[in-house]
Amino acid sequence: xxxxxxDVLQGTLTLLVLRVLHARGPMHGYAICNxxxxxxxxLLRVEEGSLYPAxxxxxxxxxxxxxxxxxEKGRKAKFYSITKSGLLQLEAEKESWSRLIRGVSRVLRYS
Amino acid sequence: MSWFARIVxxxxxxxxxxxxxxxxxxxxxxxxxELVAGGMARDEARLEALRRFGNVTVHKERTRDVNVExxxxxxxxxxxxxxRQLRLAPGxxxxxxxxxxxxxxxxTAIFQLIDALRLRSLPVQDPWELAAIDTAPDFYTSGxxxxxxxxxxxxxxxxxxxxxxxxxxxxxxGDIRFNxxxxxxxxxxxxxxxxxxxxxxLGVMPLLGRDFAATNDDRDCRDAGAILSxxxxxxxxxxxxxxxxxxIQLNGQSFPVIGxxxxxxxxxxxxxxxxxxxPLCVDTLMADDGRGRMDIRHAWWLTLxxxxxxxxxxxxxxxxxxxxxxxxxxxxxxxxxxPDDVKAYLANKLRVVAAGTGISSLRRxxxxxxxxxxxxxxxxxxxxxxxxANLLLARASAREREIAIRQSLxxxxxxLVSQLLSESFLLAxxxxxxxxxxxxxxxxxxVAFLDSGSDPVFLNLDVNWRVFGFASVLSLLTCLLFGxxxxxxxxxxxxxxxxxGGRGTTTNAERNGLRRMLVVSQIALSxxxxxxxxxxxxxxxxxxxxxxGLNADGVLLTRIDTTPPKLQPERRRQxxxxxEERTRSLPGAVSVGSAWLTPFGNSSWNQNVRAEGxxxxxxxxxxWMNLVGPGYFDTMQISLLAxxxxxxxxxxxxxxxxxxxEAFAKEVFNGENPVGRTFRAEEYAGxxxxxxxxxxxxxxxxxxxxxxxxxxxxxxxxNQAEEMPAAITIAARTHGPVNxxxxxxxxxxxxxxx
Numbered sequence: 001x002x003x004x005x006x007d008v009l010q011g012t013l014t015l016l017v018l019r020v021l022h023a024r025g026p027m028h029g030y031a032i033c034n035x036x037x038x039x040x041x042x043l044l045r046v047e048e049g050s051l052y053p054a055x056x057x058x059x060x061x062x063x064x065x066x067x068x069x070x071x072e073k074g075r076k077a078k079f080y081s082i083t084k085s086g087l088l089q090l091e092a093e094k095e096s097w098s099r100l101i102r103g104v105s106r107v108l109r110y111s
Numbered sequence: 112m113s114w115f116a117r118i119v120x121x122x123x124x125x126x127x128x129x130x131x132x133x134x135x136x137x138x139x140x141x142x143x144x145e146l147v148a149g150g151m152a153r154d155e156a157r158l159e160a161l162r163r164f165g166n167v168t169v170h171k172e173r174t175r176d177v178n179v180e181x182x183x184x185x186x187x188x189x190x191x192x193x194x195r196q197l198r199l200a201p202g203x204x205x206x207x208x209x210x211x212x213x214x215x216x217x218x219t220a221i222f223q224l225i226d227a228l229r230l231r232s233l234p235v236q237d238p239w240e241l242a243a244i245d246t247a248p249d250f251y252t253s254g255x256x257x258x259x260x261x262x263x264x265x266x267x268x269x270x271x272x273x274x275x276x277x278x279x280x281x282x283x284x285g286d287i288r289f290n291x292x293x294x295x296x297x298x299x300x301x302x303x304x305x306x307x308x309x310x311x312x313l314g315v316m317p318l319l320g321r322d323f324a325a326t327n328d329d330r331d332c333r334d335a336g337a338i339l340s341x342x343x344x345x346x347x348x349x350x351x352x353x354x355x356x357x358x359i360q361l362n363g364q365s366f367p368v369i370g371x372x373x374x375x376x377x378x379x380x381x382x383x384x385x386x387x388x389x390p391l392c393v394d395t396l397m398a399d400d401g402r403g404r405m406d407i408r409h410a411w412w413l414t415l416x417x418x419x420x421x422x423x424x425x426x427x428x429x430x431x432x433x434x435x436x437x438x439x440x441x442x443x444x445x446x447x448x449x450p451d452d453v454k455a456y457l458a459n460k461l462r463v464v465a466a467g468t469g470i471s472s473l474r475r476x477x478x479x480x481x482x483x484x485x486x487x488x489x490x491x492x493x494x495x496x497x498x499x500a501n502l503l504l505a506r507a508s509a510r511e512r513e514i515a516i517r518q519s520l521x522x523x524x525x526x527l528v529s530q531l532l533s534e535s536f537l538l539a540x541x542x543x544x545x546x547x548x549x550x551x552x553x554x555x556x557x558v559a560f561l562d563s564g565s566d567p568v569f570l571n572l573d574v575n576w577r578v579f580g581f582a583s584v585l586s587l588l589t590c591l592l593f594g595x596x597x598x599x600x601x602x603x604x605x606x607x608x609x610x611x612g613g614r615g616t617t618t619n620a621e622r623n624g625l626r627r628m629l630v631v632s633q634i635a636l637s638x639x640x641x642x643x644x645x646x647x648x649x650x651x652x653x654x655x656x657x658x659x660g661l662n663a664d665g666v667l668l669t670r671i672d673t674t675p676p677k678l679q680p681e682r683r684r685q686x687x688x689x690x691e692e693r694t695r696s697l698p699g700a701v702s703v704g705s706a707w708l709t710p711f712g713n714s715s716w717n718q719n720v721r722a723e724g725x726x727x728x729x730x731x732x733x734x735w736m737n738l739v740g741p742g743y744f745d746t747m748q749i750s751l752l753a754x755x756x757x758x759x760x761x762x763x764x765x766x767x768x769x770x771x772x773e774a775f776a777k778e779v780f781n782g783e784n785p786v787g788r789t790f791r792a793e794e795y796a797g798x799x800x801x802x803x804x805x806x807x808x809x810x811x812x813x814x815x816x817x818x819x820x821x822x823x824x825x826x827x828x829x830n831q832a833e834e835m836p837a838a839i840t841i842a843a844r845t846h847g848p849v850n851x852x853x854x855x856x857x858x859x860x861x862x863x864x865x
Contacts, residue, residue: 029134030141048142048163049170052135056177060117073144077137078130 013046013054015093018063018082022090026081028071029055055080063089117180121187127178131171139164185526189533196534203506204538207499211542211589214492216549219582221485223554226577228382229478232468234375236314237418239467241379242278242425244271244415244432247460251452252411256715260380260470262411265391265404266443268306271415274435277428277463278417282312284379285394285404285412289361289387290672291347300343300386302361303378304394304412310338310372312418313379319344320355320370323390330405332392336369337361340378343386344371361387362397379416381469408445416466429463436461449793451731452719487643490636492589497633499593503535504626507601514601527602535594536587543586550582600625660812660821661710662748665844668709669694669856672838680835687829691740691841693859699846704743705829707836710814719793720825722779723802731793732778734823735814738832744770744809746842754786754807761828768828770807775823784808792825803827 020035021027027035032055033046058064063086069079082090120127139160146156161167197204232238245261256262263271268283275281282305289302303309307323310316317338324334337359339348348354358365366389378385391413395403404410419428440457448456507514514527671690673683687705695703708714719731741757744750754770761768769790776785785805792801803825811821829839843856 028137030138033138047165048138049135049165049167050173052131052138052170053173053177056174060177075137075140076133078134 012097013051014058014063015090015097016044016046017051017054017058017080018086018090018093021064021080021082022087026067026069026079028077028079030077032080058086061089062086117178118183120179121184124179124184124187127175131174135164135167135171135174185529186533189530190537192530193534193537197537200506203502207502207538208541208545210495210498211539211586212545212549214488214495215543215546215582215585215589216553217488217546218485218492218585219547219550219578220553220557221481221488222581223550223578224557225478225481225485226575226581228481229468233313233379233381233466234315234373234377239465240419241313241466242417242419242428242463243466243470244281244417245462245464247433247462250459251455252459256411260414263413263415264408264411264443264445265406265413266408267439268413268415270439270442271432271435271461274438275417275432277419277423277431279420280308280312281415281417282306282309283391283413283415284309284388285391285414286383286385287394290363291360293360293363300347300361301384303385303388304391305388306391309388312416313376315373315376317370318373319352320368322370330392330395330403332390332396335366335390335393335396337366338370338372338388339368340372340376340384340386340388341374342384359387361389361393364396366393379414379466379469408443409447414470416470417463425463425465432461432463449719487640490640492585493592494633494636494640496589496593497629497636499535499538500597501626501629501633503531503593503597504600504629507531507597510601518602524602528598531598531601532590532594535590535598539586539590539594542589543582546586547579547582550578596625660749660810665846666746667843667845667853667856669841669843669860670838671841671860678837683835683837684830687835687839687841690860693862694841694843694856697843697845697855697859701844701846702742702746703841703843704746705740705839705841706743707738707829707832707839709840709842710812715814720779721791721793723789723791732823734775734779734825736792736825736827738829738836739770739826740829743826743842746844747812748844749812750810752808752810753784754805756807757826757828757830759830762830765831767801767803767831768806769803770809770826771805772809772821772824773811774821775825776808778823790825 016036017032020032020039024035029051033048033051036044036046055064059066059080063083064080065083066078066080068076071077139157142160142163143153143156146159147153151159164170233241235241243261244263262285263283265283268281272281284306285304287302287304289300291298291300305323307325310322316322318341320338323336323338339354339359344350344354347359348357354368354371356367358367372388377383391405392403394412395405397403404412417428419425436459437457439461440459444453444456517527518524669690671687673686678686691703691705694700708716715735716737717733717735720734721731739757741759741761744756751770752773757768757770771779771785776782779785779790780788786808787805789802789804792803794800809826812824813819814822814824829835
């Protein structure tokens with residue numbers, strides 16, 4: 001791997017996953033992982049393994065629902081979709097993300 | 112909801128793991144496919160996929176932990192491990208569980224009795240509001256008594272009810288044993304005489320039918336009915352709903368059944384159970400002389416219980432009732448008392464004690480012994496714990512290497528201790544369950560031991576949350592007691608030492624020290640138990656034999672009651688004599704004698720006496736009395752120390768004679784030989800005193816209970832009684848099985864049947 005690693009910032013994984021699922025509908029873990037990488041033009045990389053504890057935690061929190069289904073290639077997979085409380089959480093995470101951006105950029109600009 | 116899912120996931124661990132594997136494997140397979148499509152060789156692609164994924168095991172475990180309740184998960188796996196370990200050592204497990212079961216079982220059984228007798232509230236409305244009237248210390252009474260509890264007269268009850276302010280109302284009850292049959296052999300039911308407000312004050316609604324009418328407190332008793340207890344209703348009437356119209360025979364008189372009490376209501380005395388309750392006035396109907404105890408001011412037969420008004424504490428009520436004592440006693444002086452009796456009577460004081468858990472003579476008798484027993488059984492449990500701790504220590508040294516290996520592989524000490532503790536916990540839990548089951552048998556056996564035919568004991572031994580909690584807490588405590596130290600010790604050895612194969616000498620000495628200490632404490636505790644068991648055994652023997660002063664072994668007591676046939680006194684004498692003759696001619700009969708009252712029978716009679724003539728004291732003394740026939744002392748093996756027994760010449764035409772016991776001689780005659788002396792028995796005010804010549808001196812005997820002190824007693828010949836009592840007891844000492852003799856006595860009684 002020649003590119004420098006841009007691991008997803010701690011705590012933003014939830015935001016990204018929620019956003020992706022909200023925009024694209026039900027997906028399995030592998031697809032979420034690929035999607036984040038391609039949409040960010042490979043700027044962001046999710047450590048693939050750590051996606052799963054996060055997914056399961058979000059499911060326990062009630063933000064995601066899961067169902068098992070079959071992919072186009074005929075493999076059995078677990079599909080995640082966003083729930084109503086997941087949507088609320090998405091709004092909250094977006095809000096706190098933009099606050100963080102604003103705060104960081106103000107510091108960069110004025111200090 | 113999620114915590115619930117997490118708990119469920121602990122129990123479906125296998126399924127959860129499989130699902131996780133599937134999900135992660137899917138991810139890896141997809142990645143491999145993609146890399147292969149990009150031109151990579153399959154083997155290389157597989158390695159690359161794994162590399163990108165990171166540590167599969169760690170991610171899997173972390174994902175798994177998200178889905179389960181970690182503490183519970185650990186506990187479950189520890190328990191699984193413990194089960195495997197115990198399966199490997201079935202002998203150790205069996206010994207441990209059995210010894211714990213015995214210890215916990217014995218403790219729970221005793222606690223169950225204490226609970227039933229002492230801690231359980233009465234099954235009535237707001238039991239904590241109930242309080243009983245009690246007498247202050249040094250209470251002076253004289254008269255005749257019939258009660259298991261602190262007794263009062265009807266006049267006192269009336270006065271108390273009239274003047275008191277502390278209670279919303281006061282109820283009264285007295286106990287009696289009713290004869291249910293119309294004649295022939297008696298069938299008994301435990302009866303209660305109750306004031307009409309009894310059920311109302313207690314807040315107990317009849318299950319069927321109605322409560323007593325308020326008019327039942329009058330002496331006019333024409334419309335009195337009976338309220339049955341639930342169990343009696345089931346037993347005698349098969350739970351028939353049509354019982355309300357029917358009548359019941361009580362001491363030869365019939366009463367309509369007007370109600371049935373609720374199932375859980377047994378009365379106010381834990382340890383006893385009533386079968387039939389009737390209004391107080393029924394006592395009048397049943398009296399020999401038509402003059403019941405309601406009008407006799409020296410008949411002490413009622414227990415008084417009140418319901419405190421809101422805002423009144425027991426202490427405040429007690430102060431109030433103590434203050435009222437003077438008025439109450441002034442208004443209720445028995446007519447038969449002489450002036451000096453009256454003075455003593457008026458100085459009496461009343462007080463109030465809490466009665467929310469009932470009033471019980473059993474409690475007074477057995478409460479302290481039960482606490483003692485609980486302490487003893489607790490010691491037994493302690494010994495069992497020490498024993499187990501020792502066994503566990505021995506096991507731990509056998510497992511030293513195993514534990515050391517696990518420690519060096521990175522197992523934390525807390526995890527190891529908790530694993531060892533779950534083993535102890537499993538043992539304690541199994542022991543607790545087995546012990547609780549054992550307790551059910553033990554407590555029932557204990558009650559059966561206290562119960563005797565003439566004195567039935569009934570305790571509600573249902574398992575309630577208190578008993579359950581006691582057993583559980585006990586199991587947990589024992590688990591910690593025998594498990595904790597060995598577990599901490601076992602994990603405290605440096606792994607390197609243990610791994611070396613040879614045992615670390617210092618730790619070894621330390622552990623041996625602990626084991627020695629355990630053994631020493633075990634021996635010490637056992638010694639304490641052994642000594643107290645010997646002492647118990649000795650005092651039991653003393654109580655049963657020497658100190659009672661009489662020997663009732665092999666004596667058959669037959670109580671003949673002529674109340675229902677309403678025989679004339681003279682006819683009674685003949686009937687009693689005939690039955691006694693028949694009993695005497697039985698094969699195997701050694702000796703036969705009659706008595707009016709029997710020792711330990713709850714009935715008594717006392718009167719004041721004065722020594723006559725001589726230099727002896729002439730102060731008056733309160734002594735207890737009984738009427739007995741010739742042969743009674745011989746039959747009960749009460750030794751005659753001087754003089755003679757009564758004989759057939761001591762009848763109404765002969766001079767009045769008496770036999771006294773040692774305590775009487777000591778009290779009334781200053782310990783001089785009383786034979787040949789005379790004493791004067793104070794009769795009721797206005798009546799001529801009687802003079803009695805003492806013809807015999809007998810040994811002291813216990814009368815009210817084995818732990819009671821010896822009381823001064825005077826015995827008079829039955830045949831010289833002014834009026835033959837309606838009921839006497841014939842005592843027969845016989846050879847051979849009691850059942851045979853009983854059959855013969857029954858037949859004899861049936862033949863003579865007047």
